[in-house]
Amino acid sequence: xxxxxxxxxxxxxxxxxxxxxxxxxxxxxxxxxxxxxxxxxxxxxxxxxxxxxxxxxxxxxxxxxxxxxxxxxxxxxxxxxxxxxxxxxxxxxxxxxxxxxxxxxxxxxxxxxxxxxxxxxxxxxxxxxxxxxxxxxxxxxxxxxxxxxxxxxxxxxxxxxxxxxxxxxxxxxxxxxxxxxxxxxxxxxxxxxxxxxxxxxxxxxxxxxxxxxxxxxxxxxxxxxxxxxxxxxxxxxxxxxxxxxxxxxxxxxxxxxxxxxxxxxxxxxxxxxxxxxxxxxxxxxxxxxxxxxxxxxxxxxxxxxxxxxxxxxxxxxxxxxxxxxxxxxxxxxxxxxxxxxxxxxxxxxxxxxxxxxxxxxxxxxxxxxxxxxxxxxxxxxxxxxxxxxxxxxxxxxxxxxxxxxxxxxxxxxxxxxxxxxxxxxxxxxxxxxxxxxxxxxxxxxxxxxxxxxxxxxxxxxxxxxxxxxxxxxxxxxxxxxxxxxxxxxxxxxxxxxxxxxxxxxxxxxxxxxxxxxxxxxxxxxxxxxxxxxxxxxxxxxxxxxxxxxxxxxxxxxxxxxxxxxxx
DNA sequence: CACGGGTGCGCG
DNA sequence: AAAGCGCGCACCCGTG
Numbered sequence: 001x002x003x004x005x006x007x008x009x010x011x012x013x014x015x016x017x018x019x020x021x022x023x024x025x026x027x028x029x030x031x032x033x034x035x036x037x038x039x040x041x042x043x044x045x046x047x048x049x050x051x052x053x054x055x056x057x058x059x060x061x062x063x064x065x066x067x068x069x070x071x072x073x074x075x076x077x078x079x080x081x082x083x084x085x086x087x088x089x090x091x092x093x094x095x096x097x098x099x100x101x102x103x104x105x106x107x108x109x110x111x112x113x114x115x116x117x118x119x120x121x122x123x124x125x126x127x128x129x130x131x132x133x134x135x136x137x138x139x140x141x142x143x144x145x146x147x148x149x150x151x152x153x154x155x156x157x158x159x160x161x162x163x164x165x166x167x168x169x170x171x172x173x174x175x176x177x178x179x180x181x182x183x184x185x186x187x188x189x190x191x192x193x194x195x196x197x198x199x200x201x202x203x204x205x206x207x208x209x210x211x212x213x214x215x216x217x218x219x220x221x222x223x224x225x226x227x228x229x230x231x232x233x234x235x236x237x238x239x240x241x242x243x244x245x246x247x248x249x250x251x252x253x254x255x256x257x258x259x260x261x262x263x264x265x266x267x268x269x270x271x272x273x274x275x276x277x278x279x280x281x282x283x284x285x286x287x288x289x290x291x292x293x294x295x296x297x298x299x300x301x302x303x304x305x306x307x308x309x310x311x312x313x314x315x316x317x318x319x320x321x322x323x324x325x326x327x328x329x330x331x332x333x334x335x336x337x338x339x340x341x342x343x344x345x346x347x348x349x350x351x352x353x354x355x356x357x358x359x360x361x362x363x364x365x366x367x368x369x370x371x372x373x374x375x376x377x378x379x380x381x382x383x384x385x386x387x388x389x390x391x392x393x394x395x396x397x398x399x400x401x402x403x404x405x406x407x408x409x410x411x412x413x414x415x416x417x418x419x420x421x422x423x424x425x426x427x428x429x430x431x432x433x434x435x436x437x438x439x440x441x442x443x444x445x446x447x448x449x450x451x452x453x454x455x456x457x458x459x460x461x462x463x464x465x466x467x468x469x470x471x472x473x474x475x476x477x478x479x480x481x482x483x484x485x486x487x488x489x490x491x492x493x494x495x496x497x498x499x500x501x502x503x504x505x506x507x508x509x510x511x512x513x514x515x516x517x518x519x520x521x522x523x524x525x526x527x528x529x530x531x532x533x534x535x536x537x538x539x540x541x542x543x544x545x546x547x548x549x550x551x552x553x554x555x556x557x558x559x560x561x562x563x564x565x566x567x
Numbered sequence: 568c569a570c571g572g573g574t575g576c577g578c579g
Numbered sequence: 580a581a582a583g584c585g586c587g588c589a590c591c592c593g594t595g
Contacts, residue, residue: 302586313578390582
């Protein structure tokens with residue numbers, strides 16, 4: 001059963017119940033079962049009651065507009081449809097290309113405010129259930145839902161698309177739940193880590209260690225007024241000291257021999273830590289022992305999550321020791337091993353590559369086939385294949401990979417060629433890449449028009465190859481993101497089953513997600529079971545994407561007290 | 568003073 | 580231009 005929620009004015013909600021599962025034609029015909037009007041204040045109780053009875057799939061315009069308030073009232077829902085996220089997928093997917101939804105002119109569901117990129121409050125501590133200031137007419141969620149159902153029914157691959165939409169919607173629930181629970185984070189441990197690296201927190205100005213390093217840099221370069229934070233100033237000072245250098249990037253500085261280099265590199269590293277994840281960051285983002293970033297499901301073209309504020313997806317290794325389990329609890333830190341190459345094996349039905357990863361490290365398995373001599377070579381060659389490297393070590397090793405795994409390499413090569421022609425790439429479950437933009441178009445027309453110059457042609461070729469590298473990577477990255485969503489959705493259900501009847505934060509629950517990595521916070525006695533659930537969910541995700549094709553998705557699941565202890 | 572592009576680096 | 584994908588964020592610096 002589906003229940004479509006729609007706000008009516010300031011204080012009431014319409015709930016329309018539709019009988020029939022997602023692929024039932026009764027739904028597509030819009031068979032309305034019944035309709036209730038609920039006051040905003042009664043909504044949590046209404047949802048809780050229906051959830052206990054029938055576990056409907058809740059259909060709403062935007063999970064962020066509904067779920068945080070429900071969670072605050074300790075109401076969890078099992079399944080949902082996030083119309084905004086699903087709309088974006090169906091609009092762009094080649095699998096629903098002819099549908100009314102896809103061919104309609106842009107509407108309210110396509111507006112910037114409705115997209116994943118825009119309209120996100122920077123720090124929504126508590127989103128109101130309704131935005132009272134927003135008096136725009138809300139587009140009908142029921143009408144949109146029926147359009148989506150129609151697009152799905154007419155699709156060439158309805159099963160894949162339905163799975164993708166369910167996984168995407170589950171991701172939105174998980175993001176809200178993770179924000180609600182927060183990542184256990186010790187401000188005290190964070191302060192200790194910073195103090196150990198930078199010196200104690202200064203009342204104002206730079207910490208002592210940075211101040212000393214800046215002084216060392218200035219004296220080594222004989223530049224008493226140098227601002228080490230200004231790349232142009234640093235570059236000029238280095239050149240004045242006789243060094244041949246064209247930027248202040250760390251990798252370039254590392255090759256230089258000069259007394260200023262070591263303090264400069266250390267300064268840059270520590271300065272980065274201070275500005276990105278220093279005391280101010282902790283003051284802003286850590287409250288009551290929890291780090292609560294704003295995740296943005298579907299925020300990346302490939303379907304990966306983004307984050308807005310807090311930089312949750314860039315938490316540097318240096319401070320991971322501050323991520324600590326509560327007393328009596330454990331962290332289960334899990335990581336999918338060689339996820340993207342394994343996905344590529346599945347996408348390409350490459351039996352040989354799948355076999356190379358069966359029961360072992362995939363890169364070691366590639367070495368065992370004799371394609372390359374060492375693990376590091378296997379890794380760099382695979383990355384080169386998936387990113388489109390043409391030169392360097394990676395470019396040199398690629399042909400050997402193509403020889404050993406022709407199917408896998410052919411798949412990414414074809415995705416690249418298609419992108420170069422301006423075509424669209426589509427993931428395993430049906431997320432499609434955006435068409436190339438205006439820059440691509442104008443470069444191509446400039447090169448093919450009358451009087452085009454050699455420079456125009458070079459430019460067109462370069463733009464075209466750039467886009468090819470994007471579509472090449474898109475098929476792998478987008479499919480990996482789908483796998484990860486399926487993994488988490490499956491895991492979310494299994495974790496709830498480990499402690500039936502308890503609220504999310506009293507049971508094992510997800511607290512962190514980083515593309516191919518998750519952290520579960522679990523009562524110590526349930527941590528081993530949670531770790532087993534992580535592993536089993538990964539296997540299930542593989543089956544959801546690739547059926548019986550024998551590609552494995554092993555995960556490492558470490559039961560630890562601190563994030564820093566894992567791997 | 569605000570804004571936006573460029574730089575550089577954190578993560579996968 | 581690190582050899583190649585996807586991001587977010589802080590800072591500098593030129594421009595309006």
